[in-house]
Amino acid sequence: MASMLLNTMRAGSVSPSWAVRLGARSLSTTAQLHAQVQTKSKKTLSRPGVKNIVLVEGVRTPFLLSGTTGLLQRTGLSKDAVDYIIYGTVIQEVKTSNVAREASLGAGFSDKIPSHTVTMACISSNVAMTSAVGLIAAGQCDSVVAGGVEFMSDVPIRHSRKMRKTMLSLNKAKTLGQRLSLIGSIRMAHLSPELPAVAEFSTAESMGHSADRLAAAFGVSRVEQDEFALRSHTLAKSAQDAGLLKDVISFKVPGRDIVSKDNGIRPSSMEQMGRLKAAFIKPHGTVTAANSSFLTDGASAVLVMSEEKALAMGYKPKAYLRDFVYVSQDPKDQLLLGPTYGTPKVLERAGLAMSDIDVFEFHEAFAGQIMANLKAMDSDWFGQTYLGRKSKVGAPPMEKFNLWGGSLSLGHPFGATGCRLVTTVAHRLQKEGGQYGLVAACAAGGQGHAMVIEAYPQ
C-alpha cells in the first residue's frame, strides 16, 4: 500500500514545463479559468465562494482474489507536498488500528504528515475522499492523499469470548495455582475461533441474505441477475483488453510474480452461471457466487488538491469533485438501497437532472442489488412512498452505466472500492468526453453515498 501512495504521486502527470505554466498561471485570473469552462456545452458546477477541488490522480493495485500478504515496500522518496493522509478501511487489524499512519510512515512519507483512518463499511474510501474535500474546502490543507485498503485474506480472527476472558484473567493471576486452575478451565469449546462475519450487527443478517431478499422484494429474477453479472464481466474484460483500466498499477507480491491485472474478471456464459446454486437463501434464493461481488485484497488511493495548488505544482487535474451526500435507511429491508436514496438527493444539491449525467459508476455489491436499485428508482410507488417524491427518480440509462465493469467483475476490497469508482468516473469522462459523472454506492448499516464529479476542462 505504501507503494500505492508513492505511485499516486508518480502517476500525477506533471507538465514538462511547469515553470512556464506557473508563469502562465500568474497571468491567468479566475475569470480565465471560468472562461475555459464555459466553452463546454453544459454549465459548470463551480460556485462563487466555493473552492474548486480537483482529483489529480487515482491509482489502485489490481484487485486480487488472494495471494497478497503485504504491500509495504520501503522507499526513500520524501513527499512533503502532501499535507494530510486519510485512509478508509473496514475490517481493522488490531495492531494497525490507524492503518493510514502506519502506511504513510512505511511508505517513507515525512513523519510530519498527519494521517488518520476512517471507516464506513463499503464506502470507507468515499469518506476518506470527502473528508479530504472537507479539509481542503475549509482551508486546512491544499493537498491530501485519500485512499482505501483491505486485506480480506488476512482478517483478524479472534479467540472466543470465553477464551479471551480466560487469557486475560491468566495475566492477572498471581500464583501458579491460580494459573493452573485457569488453564485447567479451558475446554475444547473455548478454542474455536470467532471469524468476523459480513453480517449486520443490528439484524444479524448477512449481506448476501439481505440482497437476496431485496432482489425478491423487487421481483428481480435469477436470469436478470446473471445477465447483469455477465455484462459486468464482459465489459470489464473489454475495458481491460483495451487498456482502459489505467488506474491499475503493477506491484510485486513478495515471493511471487509481479501482478499487474485484476484477476477476478471471468466472463462466463449464462449456462455456466445458471448451474450455480443459491449461496445464501437455500435452496430457492437467487443470489449466487457468480452474481455477487467477491471480496478481495486491494488498495486504492487518490490525490486530492485545491485547483490552485494543483496547477501551481504543475499537475493536470483529471476532474472536479463536486457535491456529495451520505444517506442512511432501514438496515434490515433497505440495507442496499443507498444509491436510490443518494442519487436524487445529490442531483438536487447539484441542480442537475438525471439526463445531465454522462457517466454513471455504481458500486455493484450484488447484481440483484443493482437491479433492485434500478427498479426502485424507476418506480413511482417507491418514489412516493419511501422517498417522499411526487414521482420516480428515473433509472440511469444502461448505455452510460458501469461501462468498464464494476465490483462484480473487478472485485470488491471493501475499503478501496470508493476511490476506484471516482477514478473510473474521471477516466471515463476524459475518454468519453462527457461533463458530469455520478458515483453511488451502498454500504453495510443501510447507508449510502453519492457524489457528482465534473470533468476537468481538457
Next chain:
Amino acid sequence: MSCECFKGSQWRAGISTDHQSAADLTDRLSGSGSKSPRKPQRQHFDSELVSFTSYHCSLTSAPKMAGVRALGVLSRFTSRRYALYSGATCRTFSVAPAMLARTHVNYEVKGDVAVVRINDPNSKVNTLSVQMQKEMAEVMDEVWANNAVQSAVLISSKPGCFIAGADINMIQGCNNAEEVTTLSKEGQKMFERIEKSPKPIVAAINGSCLGGGLEFAIACQYRIATKSKKTVLGTPEVMLGLLPGAGGTQRLPKMVGLPNAFDMMLTGRNIRADKAKKMGLVHQLVDPLGPGLKSPEERTMDYLEEVAIEYARGIVSKKIPIHKVKGSMEKIQDYVMSFGLVRNQIYNTVQSKVMKQSKGLYPAPLKIIECVKAGVEQGPVAGYLAESQNFGQLAKTSESAALIGLYQGQVACKKNRFGTPQREVKTLAILGAGLMGAGIAQVTVDKGVHTVLKDTTVSGLARGEQQVYKGLNDKTKKKNITSFQRDSILSNLTGQLDYSNFAKADMVIEAVFEDINIKHAVLKEVEAVVSPHCIFATNTSALPIKDIAAASKRPDKVIGMHYFSPVDKMQLLEIITTDKTSKDTTASAVAVGLKQGKVIIVVRDGPGFYTTRCLAPMLAEAVRVLQEGVDPKKLDALTTSFGFPVGAATLADEVGIDVAAHVAEDLGKAFGSRFGGGNVEVLKTMVDLGFKGRKSGKGCYIYQPGLKTKEVNPDIGNVLEKFRMKPNPAVSSDSDVQYRLVSRFVNEAVLCLQEGILINPLEGDIGAVFGLGFPPCLGGPFRFVDSFGADKLVEKMRQYEAVYGNQFTPCQLLLDHAKDSTKRFHM
C-alpha cells in the same frame, strides 16, 4: 428420553402453568421483600393487593392465551349448521355459476399449478366456516378434474392469517353431541381427500395457522411457511375445552412424534415457523420481504406464492422430496417408539401429569390422550372414530362452554368501547419504580411509548430499571427479540429522580405507597408540572379513586388503573372511573392498557372496586376455616381441587399477610360485618410475629431458599390456637368449606353487578378469572351461577347464613335469579 421431551409439555389450558414460570414469579414476589433495596415502608403496600392475585392469576393466563391464539375462531355467526358438503356431491356442479357464487375460496391456474386462495370477505381472519368448507370442496373438485393442473398451492389472501381455526359458532350452533360429531366427521373426510390428493398440494402459510387451519395444512403434501413473527402454528383447541377434531390427533403424532404431538395438543401453545421447521411440521421457510414495488406485506405474499409454485412444480417433477431424510436421532426415536412398552410409559406419564395439573377438572386433555392412543394402538379407523366422538362430547361440556365464554369475553375486553381518545399517549410517566411501577414501565416501553420512570431514591430507581432490563433480557434469551432490539427499546426509557420530563407526559401513572396522604401529595406535585391535557392515573388496589381525586384541580382527568403483579405476566387491567372522570380520559386509559396488551374491565368507583372486593370476603372466610382447625395444606388442597390455580393459604402468603390484614381492615370498615368471618387479629398477630408471608420467609408456610417443597409453619398453630373457633359439623364438610369460600366470592361479585360497580356480567367473569384466578373451568362467578343454578347456590348460602349470619346473606340480584330459573347472566 420421553421425559426429556415432556419438559415443556405442561398442560396449561385451564389452570396450571409450568413450574418454571411459577417459580419465576415467586422469585419476583419474594424479591420485593427480601432482596429489594427499597425502603421498608414501600414494600408493604406498593406491591400491594395487586400481588394479591398475582401468583394466582398468572396461572390462569392460559385461557387467555388460548384466546389470542384461537383468534378469530369465533368471527361471524352463521345460522347454517347442517352437515357440510361432502366433496363428492359437488362434483357435478357446473363450473361457471359456482365460481361466480364463490366468495370465500377462489383459484387461478398458473401454468400447470392451481393457486387456491382463501379469503373470508366478512372478517379479518379466515375461519373454516360452513361456507368456506363448501367452497373449498367445490374448488378442490375442479382442481382435481382439471387435466391441465398438475399440482396446487393453497394460500390465504390475508397477509396476517392463513386459517385461524374452525368457526366456533358452527360448533356452538349444534344442538347435541351427535351433530358436532357429524361436523367432525365431515371435516375428517374433507382432509382425508386432501391427504390422498393425486396432485400434490402445497400449503403456503403466512400468519396464523391454528386449529382447523393447522389440521388442513398438515393434510397437505407440503408446507412452506414465512419466517414472519405473525406466522404461528398450533392447536389451541384444548384451551377451549375441545380437541383437534379434524384429523389432528391422528396426523400430528405421525408427523412430529408422540412427545411433540402431546406437547402441542395439550398445551395449545403457538409454535413459531423456525421451530415448526425443526419439528418437521413445515418443510421450508421463506423470509419475509421488505418494501419493493409493493408494500412489504403484499410483496411477501406474492413471493410466498411464487416460491410455493416453484416447489409444487418441483414435487411433480420429483426434484423435491416430500419426505425429509430422517436424522440418526429421529431414527433412534422411531426405533424406541416402536416398543409398546415405551409408548405405554408415555401415555401414563402424560396422563398422570395432566391429572396432577388439572385435578381432573378438565376433560379435554384426557380425551386428547385417548384419541391419540386409539389411533396409534388400534389403527386409523378406531382413531378417527374416537376423535370425532370425543369431539362431539367435549363440545357439549360445561367446561368447554366456560372456556369458550372466557375466550369470547377476552376478545370483547380487548376492544375500546369508549372510542378513540383525542390524543394518543406518546409519553407515559410512571411514579415509583417499585415492583409495580417498573412492571408497568416494562410493558409500556416495548410498545414504542416513551416511558419516564421516576423514583425518589437512586437505589429504588436502579432496582426498577434493572427489572425492566431483566424483563427484556429474558426475552432476548428466549430469542423473542434480539439484543439489538432490547437496547433500542431501552433507549425509550428515561429514569429520573425529579419531575423534569413531566411537562411532555400525556399520562402519569402513579404506583407509590398506598397511603391517601402520599397519593394526594404526589397528585399535587404532578399537577403542578404537567400540561393541562395530561391524565393522572392512580394504581391502587383499594383506595377509592374519588378520595384521591378530591385533591385534584381537574378531577375529569383522574382515573384508576389497577394493575396486577407481576405486570408483565398478568393480563388483567381494572380501570376505575369516578362520576367526574371524562369519557375521553377513560378512552385514553383503555387505549394505553390495550397497547400494553392487557385485557381490560372498566368498573365504577367504590371501596375495593371489583376485584379486591370479591377477594376480600373469600380470604376472610379462609382465615375462619383456618381458625376452625383446618390445616393450611388441607385448605390449599380444597381450593385447588375446586379449580383455583393456587390454594387460599399459599395465596395469602404470596400476597403478604400484612397486605391482606390491611385490606381486610379497610374494607371491613367500609362494608361492616358482611366482610367479617375470620378474625383480623389472626393476621395482625402473624404480622407482629414477622410472619408476613413468602417475602419474610414465614407465613402459613415456611419458605427456604432453594427448597421447592414447603412445610406448614409450626408456629402458626399457636396463633390459631389462640383464636380457635369451634367448627360447626353441619357446615364443615370438605364440600361445604369449598362452597363457603366460593359462595362469598360469587355473592360479592353479583352484588357488584347489582350496585352498578360492574357494567355487565361478562366483565365480572373476565376480571375474576384473569385477575383473581377464579376457576377457568367454571368460566367466572356469573357463569358459575348460571351453570350451578342460582337456586341451589342460594339454598347453600341460607344454610351457612343460619350458622354464620349476614356474611352469607344472598344479595337481591342473586335471589331474583334463584326465583326465576329463566333469568341467566349469560344467554
